[in-house]
Amino acid sequence: MTVEQLPASGARSRTRNAIIEAAIRVMGRDASATLGDVASGAGVGRTTLHRYFPDRSNLLEAISSEVVSGLGGAIERARIGEGTGSEALRRMCREYFELGDLLNVVFTELVTIPDEAWGCDEGDDDPVAAVVIRGHNDGSIDPQMSPRWIQTMMWSLLYAGWSQVNDGATKHDTLDLILRTMRGAVSADK
DSSP states (O other): OOOGOOOOOOHHHHHHHHHHHHHHHHHHHHHHHHHHHHHHHHHHOOHHHHHHHHHEEEEEHHHHHHHHHHHHHHHHHTTTTTOOOHHHHHHHHHHHHHTHHHHHHHHHTOOOOOOOTTTOOOOOTTTTHHHHHHHHHHTTTTTTOOOHHHHHHHHHHHHHHHHHHTTOOOOHHHHHHHHHHHHHOOOSOO
């Protein structure tokens, strides 16, 4: 009997979520981690893991959905419509940074995330582009810096930050450095 054939339950949902969370944590730190490593990290047996995710691709698909959801939630929590463009950009950095292990999964390139999920399409729905353009208009972001450049810089800073944290730096100090660097880099007051 597969998980899909079982009646829906809170326990089933908790087990599935525990497996996904463990996979994000374990695979975010070691892209070559096995499903056995994930099962061990989740505190379940391999048989249980395979009932929920028959193979690695099914698990990676679930992780990808979690990343997309996490990125969307970060944008909402950043309240990007408030304040100057520069302030909103720093709030975005803070919220993205707090995704922690989800970012590690993205940085290891285990999953493919659609550009629009994390503000890369530069279309009307691109939150980074909207914030940068607002910053250009309100004078808080250097107009010579394109949305694409700032976005690339932001993700590079986040990658560098989580690399530092994974090497033992504190999250608090690392986030402070990321935000200070971003503020100085995009400032129109040079």
